[in-house]
Amino acid sequence: MFTENPALLGLMTIVIGVGACLGYFFFSNVILDKVIFPAKGPNAGRNINRANMIRPWLFLFPALFGLTLYLAYPVFETLRLSLTDRDLGGAFVGFENYRKMMNEDKFWEAVRNNLLWLVVVPAASTAFGLLAAQLTDRIRWGNFAKSLIFMPMAISFVGASVIFKLIYDTRPADQNQIGVLNAVWLKFDGGIGSIFTLQLVPTLLLIGFVGIVGYVLWTFVRDFTAGGRNRSVWLLPLQLVMAIGGLWLIWLSIGSIVDIWVTELPYGQPQTWLTISFWNNFFLMVVLIWIQTGFAMVILSAALRGIPEETVEAAIVDGANPFQIFFKIKVPQIMGTIVVVWTTITLTVLKIFDIVFAMTNGQWETQVLANYMYDKLFRASDWGIGSASAIVIMLLVTPILVWNVYNARKEMR
């Protein structure tokens, strides 16, 4: 009867769910204290101690049960499924699914794109977030500005996809463009202004970017060669990955600079942005950067406020300019928070699904792992390969998981 009206069913679920929880906690405590280990009679003292040993598990049981069944068990079950074949009745096939997956171009495309996302989105969001945090900190209407930049956090990935699809919209050349990007694009005509904004400025930006990456890389190498003092084993692979990533970024940027000057830009023709392969990935990333910048800003702004005033004052007295204060005094002090923001956004990026699903569904070489997995699971109904790609996502998350657990344990000691 209740199943016919979902709202009523929902209400009943709240009442029953909350009631059952409270009832469970209350009565299980009563039973423990009054029936199993009553605090009276000859063994009163021993009973109280025993009851107190069991009580925490009463409090924990529902949560632990849910966590085990819904998060821990699936990890192992997915691992098992990834080694079996559904068509063969779930027979064990070893790494056959992984082998099949590795032979698919779409999979490697997804991995490549995911790596690109992984580099660009956390970096851009953190950078914009840091910029916004620092700038808004200094003005009176800063809080108002912050809440507006923060606002996209409340918007769903699907909603954001619609918002940006409107921006990327394309109409035939003889009609009015209703997408902002095309409207702006058609203003460029290949004259001196176009060369300036579309070739010179991006080139300078890319050169600056290469410079920053190169600098960071160089400090790493210097640290590494000078190192040896109390260095953690975990850091070595991390640094190696970052070094390779950095080199790849520099290579990519130099390639892009060449591209910018070699490519003939199709001036005057409206573009279907989401179908331009490789670059369309960036148009999708913009959506996530737009959402995540607010998050980075809020956290980093709190960290900036936590910087001891004296350090900044001392720098001012010593004659540091605002840029020096920012990069040499403030940023080093909030490095820990920057890492936290970076890893949190990295986690979001690894699981990114909705944006790609809603905007391109992986067409035009925009596939990412989570969407590849969804494709395999629910369109191709191939549980083996689907689970295998889920395990790949899990493997990518694992370093962060280990790092977080390691830090949490360190903090609790």
Added chain:
Amino acid sequence: MARIAGKKSRLTWAVHISVALLVVAWLFPTVGLFVSSFRTADQISGSGWWAALFPAEQNEVYRTGDPDDDRVAVGDMFEVKGNIFEGEPRNISSWGVSSRDVSAFAPGETADMGDGETLTLADDGAYVWRGTDDQISGRGQRIFVTALVPPKFSLENYRTILFSGTGQDNMAKAFFNTLTVTIPATIIPIVVAAFAAYALAWMEFPGRALLIAAIVGLLVVPLQLALIPLLRLHLAIGIGKGYMGVWLAHTAFGMPLAIYLLRNYMVGLPRDIIENAKVDGATDFQIFTRIIVPLSFPALASFAIFQFLWTWNDLLVAKVFLIDATGSTTVMTNQIVELLGTRGGNWEILATAAFVSIAVPLAVFFAMQRYLVRGLLAGSVK
């Protein structure tokens, strides 16, 4: 900070301008959708939404009054008089009587349509159409007008999406479905997690540190891994695809963050209060309900907002655990994705549908931003 050094920074203006630019850039996309949702299909495809904020030159087609009803004899000729703008005056910049040349005449000029048939249009829209008995007959004469049209917005799209639309165009059902998913999926995990968080924060037992570490680990497990095993489980135990399944899934997926946030907050509560209560003979259950829960309100609110936003905006979990082949339990995010596929060019429908689904989280966001920020600060693993 600059004032500490005794001088006003020269960069202040640059800062103001940069922040303004940032804010505009971040607001611009949403405003575009918002404005579009108040425009008709013709307006949207006719010009960019940014043009809708100002009066714009537009081509419009009008028709004179019907000769059979309105014509009056003047000598041996006939005339139809009237005004094409009924009560909505506009400034005409040019006009024409043929679709091949819509701006042939200036206002006030007389168009010669051959064999003595003429049409005069004044700049306020008043016209005189004159000709012989034969010419002034049939349907009214078409007039093509280029005029400055003031911005015009309507709630028509919202009426379609919320009330009068049919099939996919109507979001009312999806709206209630989303609510039905969201509210239990927000409240139940709070209750379950609060007890667990209390145990982890204030009760001594072996293995506590290990459990906390495990929860920090589970915090980042991608829910993608849970999809197939749990769907199989739900199908096996008879829950199948439906509300019960999605509530359970959301409850469990929100649990690590809930426990983590609440435990961190509860650990910070003053030890004295809790120990005094224990000395006075309060049981753990009483301490929890009378002391911990009221004091933890900010953390509870933070998590509630997170969970609400996350379940309201979710697509994947709903698609896997809730929406069956009949589609009667579709949620808004899913319906919007479907609209993107089938009505990709109908921006009046898409924009309005998206805005209906965005509006509730935005309202929650602006009303309870304080708690959201607090939760974020506590929730990001340090």
